[in-house]
Amino acid sequence: MNPSTHPHPSPPREALDFDVLVVGAGHAGIEAALASARLGARTGLISLRADRVGEMSCNPAIGGLGKGQLVREVDALGGAMGRLADATGIQFRMLGGSKGAAAQGPRCQSDRHLYREAATALVHGQSGLVCIEGSAERFLTATGTRASRIVGLVLADGRQYSAKAVVVTTGTFLRAIMHTGTEQKRGGRAGEESAEGLARDLLRLGLRLGRLKTGTPPRLAQDSIDWTGLELQLGDEQPLPFSFATSMAGFPALPQLACAVTWTNASTHAWIREHIHLAPMYAGRIQGVGPRYCPSVEDKVMRFADKERHQVFLEPEGLSTDVVYVNGISTSLPAPVQEAFVRTVAGLERARFLRHGYAVEYDFVLPAQLDHTLAVEKVAGLFLAGQINGTSGYEEAAAQGLVAGANAALWIQDREPFVLARHQAVIGVLVDDLVISQPSEPYRMFTSRCEHRLFLRQDNADRRLTRAAHALGLTSDAALERVQHKEARLHEARALLSQLRESQGLGKPLLEVLKRPDVHWCDLEREHPQLTRLGLDTQTAQALEVDVKYAGYIDHELEHIERIKRQEYLEIPTGFDFLSIEGLASEARSKLDQLRPRTLGAAGRIAGVRPPDVALLAMHVERRRRTASR
């Protein structure tokens, strides 16, 4: 990627009519706008500041366990996140490496500033995409025969744009309140406004909202930290890129940095316990529910009182910045308390605060009101993606943005919707979980949410998704050629492996040998020069190894998928009256009516809906379909 080749065109004055308008230029908004534009829709991207595209509001890192797979999938579908991360990463690590191929998730530390610049350049350079600076205030709607329909947007300054579809990706900005101790400020991110008008308007359109909480840790000045004696965390010696398009030559593009690990201690905990009544969560000032997987340091200390210390990661935010992100101690205690307890931590004794930690409380739209294209069911033309749907994380947001943006474009073009199934992509699991969920904490992807985890790996995202994406027009011809080439290489290598035998041609075929857990491609290459001549790159060799080692399980898994498909994907007609079914357990009945699953599989995954309820439901659905088809 070369941002400098893209000029930043200012929007032409006559650009008032759009096919798709995207509100918000965070990680969801970027992917939504790019996907929509790639599919040929005239797209506008509205953000408060045109130069703040792809801001990392929380930690400056992309990927991780469960999330790295999402980034690889977004990339395989033509999305931007992987390429942006590759171009701006300052430390790359493959997490979960020892736990098996299905556990692996790539992660990188990013230069926050460069990431934002690269993202800005990318959206400004996308043809068919216009960036608009402003604050979306209100939807323009027309009342159709059945439901409201979106026809455009009005900005706070009165500008009006017409659009056939709108994708809202306002993150944590809906009626957002930031808390630091007893202090409360409006805004979804330090130094920025909250979006009040849109929240009101979503309510006007009849959407049900919920409230969630998330938090950030303090940011410290790099030169105020005593790095000597701290345990360093380095990147992988042979880092691998996120994007299937990134060439290994010249990767990583930036100098690589180390992070450091330090620990809280008894006196840190004492400070926190002593002042816990000043924490907004504990003082009852925050109603929103925070994530259990990312608890505040207050929660860690109070809930796990027997734990003597908690780790603290010191993550530089970039190459040319003094800011260090203090990962692991998200807090909303008052500023003086934060300073006091942070300075009890080894290495941070003289820490200078560049920004204090804070908690953000914000509205989200209960995602059961969405369908699998992330369209709001009751408002035609309205799509939602990202944290507004009750999720957490840049990666989850990007994945949704891509789904929503692509589907908004497909919808106005009157084309088939683009829906990924649970066995096709982690993104499919994400969306499918989301549309029947009632998040009580921000939804984060974990690989254990994916029942077909063995199949949904980071190494095969391209082989799983790129073909379909190309058929839609989401990816380039080059991407398709890449995956075809990779498959051809894999085929070649397999053929060779089944010909060659170990121990001078007397032993087992190498294909069998590679199945052993402790045998790797590079081991075979050393013994068999024929294999070296294939010249497989690291990623292809890795894919081959996984293919061979997991073959038995994958075959089993595919069979299993085939078996469950019929029930799993039996569609429940829209507007199906769950309440009319006699004999459902009452919990199941109300959950079904509330969450309105679209498939039998989804119905079965709702907590409180048991197999007999699903069987009964199946019967009614089948009957309904049969009468309808007659």
Place this chain on the structure above:
Amino acid sequence: MSTKPAASSAGTGDTILALASPAGGGLRAILRASGPDARSLVAAVTDLGPRLGNDRAVLEGQFHDGRGTIPLLLLWMPGPRSFTREDVVEFHLPGSVPLVEAALDALLARGARLAQPGEFTRRAFASGRIDLARAEAVLALVLASTKAERRQASALLFAGVSERVRACRDLLEDLCATCAASLDFDPLDTGAVDQAALVSGIRGACLALEETLSGTERSSARAHAPKLVLAGRPSAGKSSLFNALVAGAAAGTRPVPRALVDPAPGTTRDPLSAAWNLEGLECELIDTAGDEPERMDLEVQGAGHSSITQQARVLAADHRRSADVLLWVVDSSRSTAGEIARDLPASEAPTLVACNKLDMNPEVGLALAESVRLALPHVTACAVSAYTGAGLDALRAAVRAALSVAPASQPIAPAGSGLEAQAAFHLSQAHQRALQRALERTRQGLSQLEAGASMDLIAHSLRRALDELGSLDGHSTPEDILDRIFARFCLGK
């Protein structure tokens, strides 16, 4: 998804299979299949393929289970004139459990899949063959697992099993949480997985599953075994006969009295039951309390005794009603054919009269048996002596014969009380298979762990094991697993 657009069938694609006879170890077992492959199944596992036409047929032939042949009676009901409107076939086989299992496996191997509870009914409903009210009535029974009244049906069969299934689920969920914690979180948070603890955890789960499985097998085998109920007036010698029959089955061993024997009438209060192997047929033999005439209560002191007697009598009556064969025991030295005709309870089950105590006066005993046969042409009478064992062989043969006329076949659209038996049986089938698969998956996890396989593979096996239990009492969701992780570990940056 390949849905065949077959005009006459329900178009559901696959062919489902279930054991449709209520008695697992009975004389006859019925395997019923419905779906587009019914015809090819017949062709694959029997010699009757060429004889299937487009009309209903009853055919005799041979079933090939891969190891040998089994005599077969085949009912062919081509769609749409069948219960499900699909092609339906019933394989009637000799009711030995291993034979039926082999046949079931042979059919499953040919592409049939085990029907889910209520699935035949669902297909019948989907094809418009039966109406909603009827289908719901059937399903309410078949899908016994949520509501209290439905639970009762299976509670009888699986007393204690659901508790044990819950315990297995608990162990597996915990193991899954351990794996998920290691896969989904930073090892700095969750610590390294304690290999030894994981091994012993998986071993524990295997053990729990094995125990649950053997419990289910026992209870289901007993529940499906034909019931032979001993009844009669007090002191007719029912318990002696019970002991003689049970002991006689275990040839070569010294008879150990099982029932308390005492000449005083009314010694037996609680029905006593025992497994009884009748020439290879697994039966359940039940000894009931003597059916005393009302006046005898008056002679007994104490109200407490009277109420116990009352309870025992009610229980005995229940057993008589559920009997597959009723064995009415009389004291041949003190009974007349007229009395027997008067006392004999009305029963739908085949009834045998055992004229006991032949040893006291053989001539009287034999004469009584003869006059009972004359007076009551529908009953079989045998003269026996529980004491000497005389006539017991003839009695066994008579029981065997009586069982063979007992209705083993169920109508294809069962109605009334037969459904409960079918529902319960269906459940037991599903339970056992699910538990078996869960056990296999858990063992697979163990061998993977021991072979040094990576954590994602071990986690996969354990997760699938947990999924298998889902068909018994609801699925564990990823949230359940995550809840456990968050309760156990302090996580997150």
